[in-house]
Amino acid sequence: MPTTTPTLQACRHCGAGAPLDAHFCPQCTKILPLPRHADYFAFLGLTRKLNIDAADLEQRFRTLSRQFHPDYFYNATPAERRASLEQSSYLNDAYRTLRQPISRIEYLLKLEGMAPSGPAEAAKQVPPALLEEVFALNEELDEIRDLRNSGAPHEAWRPRLERARQPIEVKRIEHEQQLQTLSAQWDAGGGPDVLRALRDQFLERNYIHNLLDGIERELAQ
Amino acid sequence: MSKVVGIDLGTTNSLVAWVKDGVPQVIRDRQGDGLVPSVVSFEDEGTVHVGREAQRRLLTEAQRTVYSVKRFMGKGRDDVQDETRHFPFRIGGDGGVLRIGVGDREFTPPEISAFVLRELKHRAETFFAEQGEFDNEVDRAVITVPAYFNDAQRTATRDAGRIAGLEVLRIINEPTAASLAYGLDKRHAGIIAVYDLGGGTFDISILRVEDGVFQVLSTNGDTHLGGDDIDLLLMDLVLDGPRSPEAVQEIRKAAIQAKIDLSERDETTLQGRTVTRAEFEALIAPVVERTLAPCRQALADAGVESSSIDEVVLVGGSTRIPLVRRRVEELFGKKPHSELNPDEVVALGAAVQADILMTGNREMLLLDVTPLSLGIETMGGVTSKIIMRNSTIPATGSEMFTTAVDNQTAVDIHVLQGERELVADNRSLARFKLRGIPPMPAGLPRVRVQFQIDANGILSVTASELRTEIEQTVEVKPSYGLTDEQVEQMLLDSFENAEADFAARLVIEARNEAENVIHATEKSLRAPDIDQIEKEELAAGERKKIESVLAGLKMVLNSSDRETIQKWTQALNDTTRHLAEVMMNRSVQAALSGKNVNDM
Numbered sequence: 028m029p030t031t032t033p034t035l036q037a038c039r040h041c042g043a044g045a046p047l048d049a050h051f052c053p054q055c056t057k058i059l060p061l062p063r064h065a066d067y068f069a070f071l072g073l074t075r076k077l078n079i080d081a082a083d084l085e086q087r088f089r090t091l092s093r094q095f096h097p098d099y100f101y102n103a104t105p106a107e108r109r110a111s112l113e114q115s116s117y118l119n120d121a122y123r124t125l126r127q128p129i130s131r132i133e134y135l136l137k138l139e140g141m142a143p144s145g146p147a148e149a150a151k152q153v154p155p156a157l158l159e160e161v162f163a164l165n166e167e168l169d170e171i172r173d174l175r176n177s178g179a180p181h182e183a184w185r186p187r188l189e190r191a192r193q194p195i196e197v198k199r200i201e202h203e204q205q206l207q208t209l210s211a212q213w214d215a216g217g218g219p220d221v222l223r224a225l226r227d228q229f230l231e232r233n234y235i236h237n238l239l240d241g242i243e244r245e246l247a248q
Numbered sequence: 249m250s251k252v253v254g255i256d257l258g259t260t261n262s263l264v265a266w267v268k269d270g271v272p273q274v275i276r277d278r279q280g281d282g283l284v285p286s287v288v289s290f291e292d293e294g295t296v297h298v299g300r301e302a303q304r305r306l307l308t309e310a311q312r313t314v315y316s317v318k319r320f321m322g323k324g325r326d327d328v329q330d331e332t333r334h335f336p337f338r339i340g341g342d343g344g345v346l347r348i349g350v351g352d353r354e355f356t357p358p359e360i361s362a363f364v365l366r367e368l369k370h371r372a373e374t375f376f377a378e379q380g381e382f383d384n385e386v387d388r389a390v391i392t393v394p395a396y397f398n399d400a401q402r403t404a405t406r407d408a409g410r411i412a413g414l415e416v417l418r419i420i421n422e423p424t425a426a427s428l429a430y431g432l433d434k435r436h437a438g439i440i441a442v443y444d445l446g447g448g449t450f451d452i453s454i455l456r457v458e459d460g461v462f463q464v465l466s467t468n469g470d471t472h473l474g475g476d477d478i479d480l481l482l483m484d485l486v487l488d489g490p491r492s493p494e495a496v497q498e499i500r501k502a503a504i505q506a507k508i509d510l511s512e513r514d515e516t517t518l519q520g521r522t523v524t525r526a527e528f529e530a531l532i533a534p535v536v537e538r539t540l541a542p543c544r545q546a547l548a549d550a551g552v553e554s555s556s557i558d559e560v561v562l563v564g565g566s567t568r569i570p571l572v573r574r575r576v577e578e579l580f581g582k583k584p585h586s587e588l589n590p591d592e593v594v595a596l597g598a599a600v601q602a603d604i605l606m607t608g609n610r611e612m613l614l615l616d617v618t619p620l621s622l623g624i625e626t627m628g629g630v631t632s633k634i635i636m637r638n639s640t641i642p643a644t645g646s647e648m649f650t651t652a653v654d655n656q657t658a659v660d661i662h663v664l665q666g667e668r669e670l671v672a673d674n675r676s677l678a679r680f681k682l683r684g685i686p687p688m689p690a691g692l693p694r695v696r697v698q699f700q701i702d703a704n705g706i707l708s709v710t711a712s713e714l715r716t717e718i719e720q721t722v723e724v725k726p727s728y729g730l731t732d733e734q735v736e737q738m739l740l741d742s743f744e745n746a747e748a749d750f751a752a753r754l755v756i757e758a759r760n761e762a763e764n765v766i767h768a769t770e771k772s773l774r775a776p777d778i779d780q781i782e783k784e785e786l787a788a789g790e791r792k793k794i795e796s797v798l799a800g801l802k803m804v805l806n807s808s809d810r811e812t813i814q815k816w817t818q819a820l821n822d823t824t825r826h827l828a829e830v831m832m833n834r835s836v837q838a839a840l841s842g843k844n845v846n847d848m
Contacts, residue, residue: 089461093613097642097703101417101605112642116700119640 036062039106048072050094050114058095060106061113066138067121075138077131077210088122132206132229135213141222143230154231160194161238167191168242192242195235202232250385252417252606253372254425254598256392257361257405259318259448259474260565262286263595264368264389267603272429272596275375279761282592284371288363289313290350298367300763301756307501308806310336310493312350316476319448320346320357321408322400324728334480334500336493345728358408358730359738365391365412388415390602392594394449395421396469396619398665399677399707400728406706407730411738417605419704422446423453424616425597426563427462429588438558439465439550443576443584444594445539446564448474452543454550454557463615466549466638468542475566478532479503485531486519509774511568516774529571536575543579549638560584565591615640618701620675625662629671634699637667641701649695655687659695663707676727682711682720695720758813762805765820769798772827777834785830797823 035044036059043054047062048069068075071087093099095118100111124130136142153161168191174184209217209225253275256263261283265274274282281300289302290312297305306313314337320328325339325346338349347354369386376384391414393405402419409416423442437458444451451469455462482503487496502519507528509516515524547554562584566572576584588596604612617638623631624647634645649659659682666674685693694714701707711720730738772778773794782791801816 085458089459089463092461092615093610096613096615098418098601098604098613099608099610102608112700112702115703116642116644119643123639123643 050091058100058107058110058114060110061117065117067125067134070117070121071125075135076214077135078214079125079131084122084125088118091118132210132225136222136226136229139222141226143226154234156231157198157234160198164191164195192239195239199232199235199239202228202235206232250383250387251372251376251381252388252602253386254390254595254600254602255365255368256422256595256598257318257364258286259316259446259476260286261591262364262368263592264372265595265599266372267599272599274592274595275372277371277760278757279764281760284364284367286318286364287313287315288360290353292351296363298363300760304759304763304806306497307494310497313337314348314350314360316448317348317357317360319472320348321361322398322404322728323357334483334496336497345730356730358404358411361405361408362411365408365414369412369414387413388417390418390420390598390605391416392422392425392598393419394469394471395423395451395453395467396449396471398620398675399705400675400726401471402704402706403726403729406704407735410735413739417602419706420598420601420614421451421453421467421616422594423451423467423563424455424462424464424614425601426561426593427455427597428600428612428614429593429597430561430585439552439556440559440561441557441580442561442563443543443567444563445566445572446474447566448472448476450474450539450542452546454546454552460611461613461615464617465552466546467617467619468546468549469619470538470542473535473538477535478507478566481531481535482506482518485523486521511570513776515776532571536572540575540579554580557582562586563590563593616705617641618643618705620665621667622699622701622707623664623674625664625671630669631664631666631671631674635701641705642703643701644698646696646698649682649697650691651685651688651693652690654690656690657685657687658683659685661697677707678726680709680722682722684718684720685713686716686718755808755810758810758817759805762801762813762817765817766798766801769794769820769824772824772831775831781830781834786827790826794823794827
């Protein structure tokens with residue numbers, strides 16, 4: 028059975044039809060409830076592109092905040108107050124997600140049905156492309172830990188650690204550049220193959236990020 | 249229409265303000281005093297005193313008098329074990345909300361705060377009546393809290409408002425309120441740091457102001473750091489053994505006075521001991537240092553360098569301390585703003601926000617953040633974060649749950665706030681029971697729990713099972729809070745505690761005025777050059793006469809005879825007029841000759 032996607036929502040106040048991405052009823056100007064299938068890009072009036080101009084995003088965020096914020100609906104009906112709370116919460120969540128390139132990519136993957144699945148366990152698996160570097164790092168780390176546990180001063184092991192981190196750092200930079208390139212390809216009209224590549228790079232980049240973070244935390248103690 | 253006010257419910261002092269013709273102003277008593285000390289004292293037969301009168305009773309009835317109750321809002325008894333040593337009142341309660349024992353009565357912190365709020369409400373209503381306002385009832389308010397207050401502390405503050413018979417329009421953060429009061433949007437677009445060191449709490453907020461939108465980028469702080477800690481350090485200088493609660497309060501009062509003196513002078517005396525500013529600064533340096541790490545964290549979280557801060561605003565009485573100002577200036581490399589009275593600026597901002605809510609005025613908009621990450625307990629006692637700290641509010645987050653055994657119809661959820669990995673290290677907010685899950689094989693139900701933090705920074709939870717679209721009931725058991733029923737009961741009880749009658753109020757006002765004169769006189773008599781002044785400028789026996797009239801007024805201060813108090817107040821005023829003139833002349837001359845008064 029073919030399904031049709033509705034293109035209009037009904038205003039609860041006057042019953043008029045309003046476009047799905049409208050925030051206020053074109054007929055009676057009352058605030059509309061958050062549509063069930065909203066997405067962050069459309070909500071902010073953006074297309075699903077990964078390169079977003081930061082100043083433009085800030086501007087949209089401020090303009091919409093001034094339209095929805097619960098401060099301005101204090102004396103309105105309960106339905107409008109609820110709509111204002113829903114819309115501003117959604118706006119804040121959208122702004123927070125789209126502001127950072129990494130969370131933006133993650134969100135796009137989810138929207139396009141390519142959500143990186145099985146979060147916790149998958150993140151612990153060493154990506155095949157990084158096996159060599161991670162193996163070398165782990166060996167070096169074991170020695171540094173021994174050194175540290177035997178009471179060696181900070182100066183004795185810190186430079187060694189910095190050196191051991193280097194190859195992984197290089198990989199991180201490579202991955203971030205690669206993500207930028209793929210983002211540009213997606214924006215230029217890329218298809219599912221670009222998304223798949225984005226997802227792989229994204230997962231590897233997260234793995235590297237967590238790895239470096241973990242080392243930093245452990246050795247800071 | 250009834251009136252709407254903004255309230256700064258402080259650790260040490262509280263204030264109420266309103267907006268008249270677009271200008272926020274503090275509501276003062278007849279003597280022009282804007283501060284209501286956040287002190288509540290209980291008499292045996294049930295009379296309750298609030299403010300200056302309660303503060304005086306700390307020296308005579310310490311064990312029946314409660315102060316700094318803000319430190320206990322939203323807390324359990326175990327949270328405050330190590331700081332109760334100097335408090336004259338009892339701290340009790342087993343698990344859950346702590347209770348404060350006074351005589352044979354017990355109060356929760358929101359109930360004590362409600363007495364202060366009722367006093368502010370009364371002050372505002374009296375003021376509006378005197379202004380000839382048509383409807384002088386005050387039933388709605390915006391109340392401020394430290395930005396770093398967690399959900400339990402915010403909820404406790406809202407409960408206090410409800411117990412006092414106020415509809416709490418909004419809970420807003422003190423630093424953000426201060427930035428509204430400064431009207432920084434009119435003069436600047438840029439990044440602002442608000443450093444707020446009050447009586448019991450410390451906050452730092454980094455904001456971006458543009459197009460009239462005050463957007464908080466990050467906030468940090470310590471809800472147990474403030475002027476109180478400085479007072480304790482000074483008290484320890486002279487406390488040398490067990491003393492009666494009243495004697496401890498006498499020393500506390502002297503310590504506070506010495507602290508204030510040392511913001512203007514290079515030395516003062518505390519209980520006969522000389523304290524220099526250098527000694528004072530060495531003593532309190534660790535307290536001031538403790539404020540700097542949260543500042544650096546807030547800068548990092550906001551993603552800005554200290555050099556890109558355009559304006560620094562100081563809030564809270566403790567920012568009068570020169571060492572605090574120096575450290576803040578060093579950290580941000582900017583001379584901080586202090587044009588507005590740091591004691592009043594928060595209440596003014598609260599009034600501005602109240603006005604925005606009532607009028608729908610869209611010139612300014614405040615976008616605040618949640619100070620702490622919100623999470624839930626997962627396997628192995630680990631916290632899984634759902635809404636990250638510094639997220640703009642209102643904000644939402646959701647999490648999927650399922651069942652572990654067949655036909656399970658309820659799931660327990662433990663909600664936490666904090667940044668740490670382990671559940672035990674974070675603040676327990678509440679335990680929820682999700683009920684009414686349709687019976688299904690284990691793992692099949694998909695219950696989506698939605699967490700909503702509203703514009704007050706307060707959490708609410710809803711849940712639904714996605715397969716059946718059945719809404720779940722969420723039963724809340726706050727870990728350190730009151731239930732709605734308890735709050736209602738407290739509101740009812742409060743009607744029975746009749747307010748002090750009109751005559752008693754007049755006596756109290758007379759005492760307040762007397763205290764002002766006593767205070768000014770004692771300050772003059774402590775001046776470093778008083779001996780020289782006496783020799784050069786005063787008539788023979790003049791100083792002695794002042795001292796004896798001062799002693800006389802102090803003696804009648806606690807009587808309930810208003811006329812006697814007023815007579816002696818007048819007498820002290822007259823006796824000290826000459827001394828006041830002399831001191832004024834000397835400071836004018838000192839200023840003209842370019843010398844600091846302190847150097848003389």
